[in-house]
Amino acid sequence: MKTLLKGIGLSVVGFALGTTGLVASAQAEGEVNIYSYRQPELIKPLLDAFTEKTGVKTNVVFAKKGLGERMKAEGKNSPADILLSVDIGRLQGAKDLGVTQAVENDAINGNIPANLRDAEGHWFGLTTRARVIYASKDRVAQDSITYEELADPKWKGRICTRSGQHVYSIGLFASMVAHKGDAEAQKWLEAVRDNLARKPTGNDRAQVKSIFAGECDISLGNTYYMGKMQTNEKDPEQKDWADSVRILFPNSADRGTHVNISGMVLAKHAPNKDNAVKLMEFLASGDAQAIYAAQNFEYPVKPGVEPSELVASWGTFKADPISLNEIAAKRAKASELVDVVGFDNGPSS
Numbered sequence: 001m002k003t004l005l006k007g008i009g010l011s012v013v014g015f016a017l018g019t020t021g022l023v024a025s026a027q028a029e030g031e032v033n034i035y036s037y038r039q040p041e042l043i044k045p046l047l048d049a050f051t052e053k054t055g056v057k058t059n060v061v062f063a064k065k066g067l068g069e070r071m072k073a074e075g076k077n078s079p080a081d082i083l084l085s086v087d088i089g090r091l092q093g094a095k096d097l098g099v100t101q102a103v104e105n106d107a108i109n110g111n112i113p114a115n116l117r118d119a120e121g122h123w124f125g126l127t128t129r130a131r132v133i134y135a136s137k138d139r140v141a142q143d144s145i146t147y148e149e150l151a152d153p154k155w156k157g158r159i160c161t162r163s164g165q166h167v168y169s170i171g172l173f174a175s176m177v178a179h180k181g182d183a184e185a186q187k188w189l190e191a192v193r194d195n196l197a198r199k200p201t202g203n204d205r206a207q208v209k210s211i212f213a214g215e216c217d218i219s220l221g222n223t224y225y226m227g228k229m230q231t232n233e234k235d236p237e238q239k240d241w242a243d244s245v246r247i248l249f250p251n252s253a254d255r256g257t258h259v260n261i262s263g264m265v266l267a268k269h270a271p272n273k274d275n276a277v278k279l280m281e282f283l284a285s286g287d288a289q290a291i292y293a294a295q296n297f298e299y300p301v302k303p304g305v306e307p308s309e310l311v312a313s314w315g316t317f318k319a320d321p322i323s324l325n326e327i328a329a330k331r332a333k334a335s336e337l338v339d340v341v342g343f344d345n346g347p348s349s
Helices: 012-026 040-054 067-077 088-097 106-111 167-180 182-195 204-212 224-230 237-243 273-283 286-296 324-329 331-340
Strands: 031-036 057-062 082-086 124-136 218-222 245-248 259-267
Touching: 031 040, 031 067, 031 273, 040 057, 040 273, 040 286, 067 082, 067 088, 082 088, 082 273, 088 167, 088 259, 088 324, 088 331, 106 273, 124 167, 124 204, 124 286, 167 182, 167 218, 167 324, 167 331, 182 331, 204 218, 204 224, 204 237, 204 245, 218 224, 224 237, 237 245, 259 273, 273 286, 324 331
Parallel strands: 031 057, 031 082
Antiparallel strands: 082 259, 124 218, 124 245, 124 259
16 A cells, blocks of 8 residues: 655644555565655656556655654554655765664665765665756856856846745855854855845745846756745646746766666665665666656766757756765854854845
8 A cells, every 4th residue: 555645744643644554565575665755756766666667556645844854753564665855965864863764785886976876875876856046048148157156246136035944055065164164154145145135945946936037147056946836736837937937057077967866765664674775776777867867857966878959948057066965064063154244134134
């Protein structure tokens, strides 16, 4: 039986029903239980391909938050075999909660570059997304940029972004701490804050909408949002937002553009460990990488696997090769600096 828990957070009823369903299914052979922060429709093609190839059935619990904490609360009774998540912060957070176990697997390690997996084998990247600049086609003439340049006074009142404390922002800011050191990163954050058009608010797509509306000229955002806007039939005005901007890949001429990951962990008490590892091997394979990346408008992590035609149309770039282990280690400092400079208070701080 496939169990699906929808919604934000974990209601008492949803928690009980989701857990009961998975415990029952976990006792059957040929299954694997997945806790996922990724929406079911985004991983269904991938899981269907896995089942077709292996005969192993997949059971999914989806929630927008709280799955790591849920696994910790469930302890040894947790039915979870695998956690699928986005962002290095959430993956490292699962490890820090003590709900993961290490995997030493030549097939997985051979497909996933060392800088995109945990040094101790507790989390593994599956796709990457670049943290880029969305620039107005009408009001921004330049075709290259650096993150450092966002501190230039020429951008005063022209930058939009989401909250500095959001995990996507913290990932980028942590990379600046790693590359520049605490003091320089703080000065940079202060200067970027002063260049903001308004207080940080909304998600990445909302920033592009603001560019379309003329409220700012550039914004920070993840690449995959371009794909979501360009293909949005439910809300076609987002296609207009996307058409008003172009993507600039920062620092492509030097250290490279900051990238983050979607990824996977093996649950500490996985009741179907063999099938879980089998799924992890599949997710790291070239075929699965192509399916997963195309479905999510992201980039495959396995060298040699090309992005989809749509993603490739945004241009090529050099990815920052820094280890995400180092980025994870700087996240706490980045979060502290966001508060120190009052980044989320906006340019009047």
